[in-house]
Amino acid sequence: MTWTIALTVLLGIVLKMVMSPPSAVVEWIFSKFALHPKLNSKDVTVTYIEKYLDDVEKIRLIDNFNEATFLKQYDIFPGKENLFLHPETKVTPFVINVKRGKKDSKIFVYCLADYVYVVKEYNKKVVAYDLRSESLQKFTLSTKVMTKDVI
Known part of the structure; x- marks a missing residue:
């Protein structure tokens, strides 16, 4: 009982x-x-023009990325992933490599004047979306930034 x-x-x-x-x-x-994940600066490495960003600049970029507002997602049809991964623009992207457990993903961040264009590549999938963030749109590296060469 x-x-x-x-x-x-x-x-x-x-x-x-x-x-x-x-x-x-x-x-x-x-x-x-989540499509637009909140990143931890300890789990990522950020490169710009194939050079690693200094820890201070990396933390500042990641904080701005986390605070950005999601605008819209683009539909990507099979076979058209390359158009989104390598868009025709003169803007050099920040490349964020994220390591979470066994999963690796790459996030390309294009800081344009009107919006921030983001392309996320993970598990052989590609997702593209726009963000709004004034601080990220105006993000520039300080003149005294120490960057480390990519090995």
Whole structure:
């Protein structure tokens, strides 16, 4: 009899957690599938013109990237990925290499005057979208920035 009551209470607790999980769990699940992820500066390396950015500039770029507002996503049809990965523009992109566990992804950030164009390449998939961020649009490297050559 006590086993039945204990099992019923335990089953009730499990059902309650499944039906309305804590907000931290929900946020974690949504962050796994987010198109515009929040990046941690410890998990990324940033290159510009094939040189690594200094830690101060990297943190500043990542903070601006995280604070940017998502505008719209582009539809990419199979076979047209190269057009999005290498757009015809004179802007040199910042390349953000993200390492999360076993998954690697590359994010190309083109800082244009009107918006920020982002191309994310992961698991042989390509996703392109626009962001709005004044600080990222006006982002320039300071004149005394130390960059390290890419090996």
